[in-house]
Amino acid sequence: xxxxxxxxxxxxxxxxxxxxxxxxxxxxxxxxxxxxxxxxxxxxxxxxxxxxxxxxxxxxxxxxxxxxxxxxxxxxxxxxxxxxxxxxxxxxxxxxxxxxxxxxxxxxxxxxxxxxxxxxxxxxxxxxxxxxxxxxxxxxxxxxxxxxxxxxxxxxxxxxxxxxxxxxxxxxxxxxxxxxxxxxxxxxxxxxxxxxx
Amino acid sequence: xxxxxxxxxxxxxxxxxxxxxxxxxxxxxxxxxxxxxxxxxxxxxxxxxxxxxxxxxxxxxxxxxxxxxxxxxxxxxxxxxxxxxxxxxxxxxxxxxxxxxxxxxxxxxxxxxxxxxxxxxxxxxxxxxxxxxxxxxxxxxxxxxxxxxxxxxxxxxxxxxxxxxxxxxxxxxxxxxxxxxxxxxxxxxxxxxxxxxxxxxxxxxxxxxxxxxxxxxxxxxxxxxxxxxxxxxxxxxxxxxxxxxxxxxxxxxxxxxxxxxxxxxxxxxxxxxxxxxxxxxxxxxxxxxxxxxxxxxxxxxxxxxxxxxxxxxxxxxxxxxxxxxxxxxxxxxxxxxxxxxxxxxxxxxxxxxxxxxxxxxxxxxxxxxxxxxxxxxxxxxxxxxxxxxxxxxxxxxxxxxxxxxxxxxxxxxxxxxxxxxxxxxxxxxxxxxxxxxxxxxxxxxxxxxxxxxxxxxxxxxxxxx
Numbered sequence: 005x006x007x008x009x010x011x012x013x014x015x016x017x018x019x020x021x022x023x024x025x026x027x028x029x030x031x032x033x034x035x036x037x038x039x040x041x042x043x044x045x046x047x048x049x050x051x052x053x054x055x056x057x058x059x060x061x062x063x064x065x066x067x068x069x070x071x072x073x074x075x076x077x078x079x080x081x082x083x084x085x086x087x088x089x090x091x092x093x094x095x096x097x098x099x100x101x102x103x104x105x106x107x108x109x110x111x112x113x114x115x116x117x118x119x120x121x122x123x124x125x126x127x128x129x130x131x132x133x134x135x136x137x138x139x140x141x142x143x144x145x146x147x148x149x150x151x152x153x154x155x156x157x158x159x160x161x162x163x164x165x166x167x168x169x170x171x172x173x174x175x176x177x178x179x180x181x182x183x184x185x186x187x188x189x190x191x192x193x194x195x196x197x198x199x200x201x
Numbered sequence: 202x203x204x205x206x207x208x209x210x211x212x213x214x215x216x217x218x219x220x221x222x223x224x225x226x227x228x229x230x231x232x233x234x235x236x237x238x239x240x241x242x243x244x245x246x247x248x249x250x251x252x253x254x255x256x257x258x259x260x261x262x263x264x265x266x267x268x269x270x271x272x273x274x275x276x277x278x279x280x281x282x283x284x285x286x287x288x289x290x291x292x293x294x295x296x297x298x299x300x301x302x303x304x305x306x307x308x309x310x311x312x313x314x315x316x317x318x319x320x321x322x323x324x325x326x327x328x329x330x331x332x333x334x335x336x337x338x339x340x341x342x343x344x345x346x347x348x349x350x351x352x353x354x355x356x357x358x359x360x361x362x363x364x365x366x367x368x369x370x371x372x373x374x375x376x377x378x379x380x381x382x383x384x385x386x387x388x389x390x391x392x393x394x395x396x397x398x399x400x401x402x403x404x405x406x407x408x409x410x411x412x413x414x415x416x417x418x419x420x421x422x423x424x425x426x427x428x429x430x431x432x433x434x435x436x437x438x439x440x441x442x443x444x445x446x447x448x449x450x451x452x453x454x455x456x457x458x459x460x461x462x463x464x465x466x467x468x469x470x471x472x473x474x475x476x477x478x479x480x481x482x483x484x485x486x487x488x489x490x491x492x493x494x495x496x497x498x499x500x501x502x503x504x505x506x507x508x509x510x511x512x513x514x515x516x517x518x519x520x521x522x523x524x525x526x527x528x529x530x531x532x533x534x535x536x537x538x539x540x541x542x543x544x545x546x547x548x549x550x551x552x553x554x555x556x557x558x559x560x561x562x563x564x565x566x567x568x569x570x571x572x573x574x575x576x577x578x579x580x581x582x583x584x585x586x587x588x589x590x591x592x593x594x595x596x597x598x599x600x601x602x603x604x605x606x607x608x609x610x611x612x613x614x615x616x617x618x619x620x621x622x623x624x625x626x627x628x629x630x631x632x633x634x635x636x637x638x639x640x641x642x643x644x645x646x647x648x649x650x651x652x653x654x655x656x657x658x659x660x661x662x663x664x665x666x
Contacts, residue, residue: 021517022515022517022518022521023514023515023517023518024395024396024495024514024515024518026495026630026632028611028630028632028633028634028635029632029633029634032634032638033265033611033612033613033635034612034613036237036265036266036613037237037266037278037280037281037283037284037613038240038280039240039241039244039283039284039287040240040241040244041241041244051633051634051638051639056620056638056639079515079517079518080396080515081395081396081399081429084395084396084399084429084495085331085426085630085632086330086331086611086630087238087329087330087331087345087346087347088237088238088347089238089241089329089347089348089349090348092347107396107399109396109399109429110365110399110400110429110431111331111345111346111347111431114346114347114350114362115347115348115349115350118347118349118350119349169222169223169224169363170221170222170223171220171222171223171224171361172223172224181349182349182350182353182360182361183245183249183352183353183356183357185361186226186353186356186357186359186361187251187356187357189217189218189226189357189359190254190357192217192218193217193226193228193254193357193358193359196217196228197228197255197358200215200228200230201230201321201452201460
């Protein structure tokens with residue numbers, strides 16, 4: 005499924021300064037019963053966001069109108085646990101296009117790249133700077149520049165570069181996905197298959 | 202020739218193409234699908250107007266979202282029923298083997314793959330489920346993938362992955378009384394944290410794993426993802442071959458002889474290099490139990506909950522974790538009152554786990570305050586439980602057996618631990634709400650689960666052995 009291309013994103017951020025945010029928190033298993041990719045954003049962080057009676061929890065950041073934006077900034081080891089791509093779908097569907105953390109779980113990172121969310125890994129020090137910037141101004145903007153692989157705090161001009169392999173970068177900036185690429189390799193794959201049991 | 206690790210040997214033999222400054226195009230030998238992470242992948246194929254390239258390499262089973270009682274009746278929840286129907290329809294449409302609800306081979310994907318011989322050494326195996334790492338017990342490269350990748354494998358039998366870093370975890374010595382494979386893996390995860398192996402693919406080596414049964418090896422490899430590793434694997438040996446010989450999809454006759462000869466080459470060369478190597482002593486491992494809300498927050502059952510200053514996780518998430526569990530730093534785990542016991546899952550839902558559980562409950566009675574859910578990993582396991590007389594022992598002790606499925610491990614079906622209740626669970630994750638909204642999970646071995654089931658509280662199983 006192709007997605008919108010990603011080049012430069014300038015946005016305020018939603019801060020989630022917690023570590024080890026697992027995909028069961030991002031979207032609990034009981035919301036995985038759909039057979040279509042629709043409406044997952046409504047249940048993003050469901051049990052942190054709503055009480056048992058579906059009333060919003062006032063102290064959770066998504067329920068705080070002070071914070072908004074297309075960038076989610078989270079503590080280290082974001083997206084650990086279950087491989088459910090629904091977690092990335094929920095984040096995308098809610099409106100985020102980028103997650104910044106100092107460390108991502110592998111599967112979540114791959115899933116994000118496959119659906120058009122850019123996971124940006126920064127140093128723990130730079131992550132702290134972003135949190136500090138948001139703390140002093142909830143509307144503080146961060147600029148995520150994929151072509152030049154740079155993330156900048158707009159107010160202070162402080163920036164850091166981030167890694168992404170050339171292949172994925174090309175895909176993200178053009179909105180291509182892996183299946184487009186693999187379809188062009190069918191003959192080669194067919195030959196390879198004959199050698200496998 | 203350069204020295205290769207077991208992982209290198211299997212990975213390198215599956216690379217169709219290496220993309221410069223990008224991932225490898227990796228051929229996938231076996232693909233498992235289930236009802237939860239596959240429907241959107243099939244929709245993707247339809248919207249692109251493409252089919253399944255090699256349907257005979259994909260196997261479908263329903264497990265995540267199936268009831269564990271009255272499986273002969275229609276599934277009540279319309280959303281769950283719809284998902285099961287979608288798996289059946291999609292499998293039929295593309296010619297994929299489908300072991301749905303009611304099929305005698307149905308069960309948890311990571312239990313039925315190995316027990317039917319679909320999983321074999323040297324293979325690449327993927328599934329839209331992070332516990333696919335289980336199959337690494339056979340010396341396969343096996344890992345969980347997302348739905349976009351499920352679609353990719355259906356469309357092309359390949360996925361695109363950068364080659365991960367390599368680590369080896371050695372455990373040597375003799376395991377003490379009451380120390381099971383689950384304790385070995387929980388111990389390792391507690392040592393390196395729930396993210397300590399992120400970016401790596403692990404190999405488990407040393408005499409503890411060499412002396413372990415295939416069931417035990419599957420338990421260990423299953424939990425690899427809980428330390429952040431994409432997967433974990435163990436070199437195949439005579440134990441592996443003995444397990445596989447004669448299973449339905451195992452090679453037969455001359456092909457068997459040929460494959461075994463190849464499988465024997467699947468071990469890390471002497472002097473092969475790993476990016477990280479860790480070594481532990483079996484004698485340091487006691488029965489384990491978790492106290493927090495990620496699998497790295499665990500300890501020996503006789504020890505106290507560590508202080509915030511002693512753990513590697515961030516203080517904020519550690520304190521949030523203890524607050525959720527209702528525990529305090531420095532408290533003892535022994536004696537905590539338990540409400541539920543869950544025996545099952547792709548981690549501990551195999552015959553050996555039921556034997557272990559039965560060894561403690563035999564001649565004893567289920568504690569009155571305990572609700573116990575005993576869920577075999579497959580119908581084949583269920584049959585073994587009956588044939589070996591384990592069911593009689595369980596029934597005598599006041600327990601009942603449910604029908605196969607993932608059940609309370611992720612609580613997608615009705616098997617939800619109620620809010621505020623404390624469960625000792627043989628599954629793999631103790632995340633907040635994992636087993637039901639606001640439920641609390643203590644991960645442990647089948648022996649610890651049995652000790653809790655008969656005493657009603659957290660109990661060191663060694664007192665019964």
